[in-house]
Amino acid sequence: MMMVQEKRKNNQCHDLNSFFDLHHHTFDSKLPSTPVPLSPASICWSNTLITMICSSCGASKPYTNHFDITDASARVTQMLRIFPIPISSSSVVSQMQVDIESDMRHYDLEMSQLQSRLVYLQAKQELLSKHVEQLKSLSAPIRRLPVELLARIFVMVCEEDAITFSLHAQIAWRLPFVLASVCSGWRGVAVATSRLWSNLCTFWTTKPTAPRLEPPLKLCLLRSQNHPLSVELRIEPSEGPDDPTLQMLTEQCSRWKHVTVLNLVEENFPGLSNGRSFPLLETLEITHYDSESEHPDLHLFSSAPRLHTLKINKLPPPETLETFTPCAQITSLTVSCFYDFFEVLNKFSSLKSMIFADVDHSYIPEPEELPLQTLPYVTTVEFQLSDDERLSHECNLLKMFVEKLTLPSLTTLTIGTDAFHLATDMFKGVWPPQTFSDFFQRSGCSLTALHLDYISLPDRELIVLLRLNPSLVELRVKEIRRKDYDFAAVASSDGTIFKFEDIITPLLLTSLHAYNHGLALASPLVPKLERLHFVADGFLFDDELFWKMVMSRWIPEREYVLTIGVSCLKSVKIHVLNRGLQEDVERRLQQLERAGLRVSLTG
Numbered sequence: 001m002m003m004v005q006e007k008r009k010n011n012q013c014h015d016l017n018s019f020f021d022l023h024h025h026t027f028d029s030k031l032p033s034t035p036v037p038l039s040p041a042s043i044c045w046s047n048t049l050i051t052m053i054c055s056s057c058g059a060s061k062p063y064t065n066h067f068d069i070t071d072a073s074a075r076v077t078q079m080l081r082i083f084p085i086p087i088s089s090s091s092v093v094s095q096m097q098v099d100i101e102s103d104m105r106h107y108d109l110e111m112s113q114l115q116s117r118l119v120y121l122q123a124k125q126e127l128l129s130k131h132v133e134q135l136k137s138l139s140a141p142i143r144r145l146p147v148e149l150l151a152r153i154f155v156m157v158c159e160e161d162a163i164t165f166s167l168h169a170q171i172a173w174r175l176p177f178v179l180a181s182v183c184s185g186w187r188g189v190a191v192a193t194s195r196l197w198s199n200l201c202t203f204w205t206t207k208p209t210a211p212r213l214e215p216p217l218k219l220c221l222l223r224s225q226n227h228p229l230s231v232e233l234r235i236e237p238s239e240g241p242d243d244p245t246l247q248m249l250t251e252q253c254s255r256w257k258h259v260t261v262l263n264l265v266e267e268n269f270p271g272l273s274n275g276r277s278f279p280l281l282e283t284l285e286i287t288h289y290d291s292e293s294e295h296p297d298l299h300l301f302s303s304a305p306r307l308h309t310l311k312i313n314k315l316p317p318p319e320t321l322e323t324f325t326p327c328a329q330i331t332s333l334t335v336s337c338f339y340d341f342f343e344v345l346n347k348f349s350s351l352k353s354m355i356f357a358d359v360d361h362s363y364i365p366e367p368e369e370l371p372l373q374t375l376p377y378v379t380t381v382e383f384q385l386s387d388d389e390r391l392s393h394e395c396n397l398l399k400m401f402v403e404k405l406t407l408p409s410l411t412t413l414t415i416g417t418d419a420f421h422l423a424t425d426m427f428k429g430v431w432p433p434q435t436f437s438d439f440f441q442r443s444g445c446s447l448t449a450l451h452l453d454y455i456s457l458p459d460r461e462l463i464v465l466l467r468l469n470p471s472l473v474e475l476r477v478k479e480i481r482r483k484d485y486d487f488a489a490v491a492s493s494d495g496t497i498f499k500f501e502d503i504i505t506p507l508l509l510t511s512l513h514a515y516n517h518g519l520a521l522a523s524p525l526v527p528k529l530e531r532l533h534f535v536a537d538g539f540l541f542d543d544e545l546f547w548k549m550v551m552s553r554w555i556p557e558r559e560y561v562l563t564i565g566v567s568c569l570k571s572v573k574i575h576v577l578n579r580g581l582q583e584d585v586e587r588r589l590q591q592l593e594r595a596g597l598r599v600s601l602t603g
Contacts, residue, residue, distance in 0.1 A: 063106065066099035150186075151193040154179055158196050162232055163220055165213045165245050166203035176220075194227035201232035202245045213245055221252060228257035228280045233269070247271060253278055260285040264296035272300045283309040299323040308332060313358075315341045331377075336360075342404065345373045353380040356401065361387065361429075364395045367403070374406040381407065382414040385427035385455075396429035402439050410445040416453030416478075424490050426480075428498040431457035433464060440468045449474040456498075459505040463525065466511075472526040473567075478535035479503055481577040504536040509545040514552035514566045524566050529553065531571040538578035538603070543585040546574065554592055573600040 051060050079085070085093065137143070142150070158175045176197055180190035190196055197220045231249055250271035257280045264286050266273050281304040288296040295316040301307065307326040313336035321327060327347045334355040335341050345351075354375070383398055398415070417427035440446075447469040452462070453476070466472065480500055487498040510516075514524050532550075555561050555568040572589070574581065580603030581589070593599040 066102050067096060147189055151189055154190060154193055155195050159199065162199045162201040162230070163197070163216075164201045164203055165217055166201075191223055194223065194225040197221075197223040198227045199230045200249065201234065202243070202249065203232075203234045211244075214248070217245055217248055221248065224255075226255070229255045230258040231256050232260040234260075234262040250276075254280070256281050258283045259301075260287075261296075262287050262289075264288060264298070264300065266297045266300060269300065276300070276303065278304040279306070281307050283307075283311070285311040286313070288312070288314050295320060302326065305329075310334070312336075315344055318344050318347070321347055342370050342373065342401070345375065346371075348375075350377060351375050352377050354378055355382045355384065357384045359383060359385050359397050359401075359427075361396045364397065364400065367400070370400060370404050372404050372406070374408075377409055378407050379409050380412040380414075381405075381410060383416070385415065385417045385429070387417075387425055387427050396427070398427075398429055399432040399435050402432070402435050405439065405443075407439075407443045408445055410443060411447060412449040412451075413447055414451040414453070415455050416451065417455060426454065426485070428456070428487070428490070431455070431461055431501075433457075433461045436465060437468065446471040448472060449476075451476040452503075453478045454480050456500045457503065458501045459503055459508045462503060462508060463511050466526050470523075470526065471528055473528050474531040474533075475526065475529060476533040477503055479537045479540075479577070481537055482539070483578075502540055504534055504541060506542050506545050509542060509549045512553075513549045514555070515564060516548075516552065524564075527566045530567050530569060532569065533571075533573040535575045536577065538576045541576055543576075543582040547585045547588055550589065550592070554595075554597055556596060569597060571598040571600075574602075576603040579603055 051062055079093075145153075154176075158179070161175045163174045163176060176190060179196070180187045200217070200220060229249075229252060233246065233249070246269070250269070253272070253276050256278055259278075259281060261269075261284075278301060281301065284301055284304070284307060286296050286298070295314060296312065298312075298316055298321070302323065302325045304326050308330060309332040310326075310330050311334040315321065315335060316324070321344055328349050330348045331350055332353040333348055333351055334357055336358040383401070385396075385398060418425055448471055450465070450469065450472055451474075457465075462477070466475070482500055485500070487500070491497045511525050512529075514527075534546075550569065550572055553566060553569040555564070555566060561568055574589075580586070581601055586601055589597075589599050589601060
């Protein structure tokens with residue numbers, strides 16, 4: 001047994017020496033015929049050169065590995081299978097470890113330097129990316145805009161957004177300040193555009209917050225230079241007289257061009273009662289809810305030679321209105337209507353546009369209480385009808401106003417109601433056909449534009465109305481989506497349930513046909529019609545008849561227009577509630593659009 005063990009041990013040593021002997025050579029296909037003596041210094045040295053960065057000078061220099069790792073895995077595995085390792089080979093293994101550790105130190109240093117360089121290159125790449133974005137910004141079309149055009153864009157963006165000075169307003173976030181914070185170039189344009197800083201609003205400021213608001217208000221007034229101001233004064237009555245922002249704005253009243261005032265009472269605005277003049281004032285809007293003062297003090301704005309537009313929810317009585325000298329120069333008037341304003345209409349002798357807003361049916365006067373009114377220069381009238389519960393069912397002010405008015409110059413008539421709230425808020429009055437017939441006969445006017453927005457009138461009555469206005473160029477009719485309204489819940493006092501009449505029916509569409517209209521008279525309905533706008537309930541709307549009617553009025557050949565006596569349609573807008581137009585009808589209308597007809601299709 002001892003002899004077998006000794007023989008096995010000698011074989012293992014012979015195999016290990018053979019391994020180290022092989023490790024010393026390059027393992028090419030042509031091995032040297034004479035064995036090379038094994039020495040620790042020559043074990044596993046690679047002849048392969050690699051390039052590393054010198055830690056001293058930073059230059060790239062060749063580096064020779066101390067340990068050849070080409071076949072290291074297989075060789076080390078083979079060594080691990082030999083046990084025990086001969087003592088004579090320990091120095092070789094130790095030298096291999098020393099060589100490996102030396103290479104690892106060089107690799108660690110190389111990786112550290114490469115990582116540092118990678119971080120540097122990444123930072124440089126990020127910086128270059130920013131430069132690329134900046135260069136793209138420099139080449140953007142907006143960079144080539146003339147300063148005047150950019151300033152005009154700024155004005156268009158900001159014109160509906162007043163700079164508000166109030167308790168909770170973040171002034172720095174108002175649009176003019178935001179635009180001035182984008183870059184130095186935009187800041188220069190914004191600061192130099194005085195119109196951006198001329199739309200100002202004070203809204204319920206209080207004494208503790210007033211000092212915080214004074215500096216930005218002064219800044220806006222400074223930047224607005226001498227540009228006319230649009231001013232909105234919404235001051236609490238208890239704070240009004242002593243409000244410093246109000247005082248600052250009042251000192252600039254000679255620059256006021258458009259003014260909106262809440263609760264115009266002299267004691268709230270003492271700065272306006274000292275003979276103030278408003279040489280640039282053109283529009284004045286007053287909302288008055290002050291319980292202690294029944295009517296607004298309009299006389300505070302008596303010295304306004306350019307004032308032409310007045311919007312007010314409550315007009316003073318005739319004797320008080322006498323002190324408001326601009327009455328005779330007002331051309332546009334909007335009044336939230338109670339019956340009592342009607343008697344002062346003749347004070348506005350130059351009136352051209354009249355809006356009866358929020359017509360209140362809570363009290364209907366006797367016919368003799370309202371005087372007849374002839375307004376010779378009025379060209380545009382709008383009735384904005386509303387309802388209070390179920391008051392407009394049986395009697396309403398629309399019929400009474402039309403009976404009392406004579407408007408010989410009327411060209412545009414709009415009658416509408418709010419259809420976006422509950423059925424209680426919608427005007428539910430019965431359409432008075434004879435009243436309108438008498439009105440047009442008495443006035444001798446002929447409409448060019450008629451707008452009926454969510455007003456209930458039978459299709460036959462609309463046809464009669466259109467027949468009375470053969471010069472009509474623009475027609476707009478809007479229906480409601482009937483299924484959304486529960487009119488049974490707002491029945492009249494006698495139990496009558498309001499029904500929204502069918503307007504845009506096959507009968508109406510056929511009657512509007514240019515030649516196949518089925519009417520007793522040969523002449524077509526509204527032969528000068530050029531612009532048509534319908535909002536139709538999809539459950540009742542006939543798409544095909546609509547297409548045929550439009551097609552009959554699409555007459556691009558001028559000779560044919562003169563022959564049949566019907567103008568060519570120029571614009572068609574159709575919005576079908578509940579659904580869209582039928583696909584084939586929509587496709588054909590789009591073909592007409594490519595031919596020149598302006599078409600707007602929504603659903």
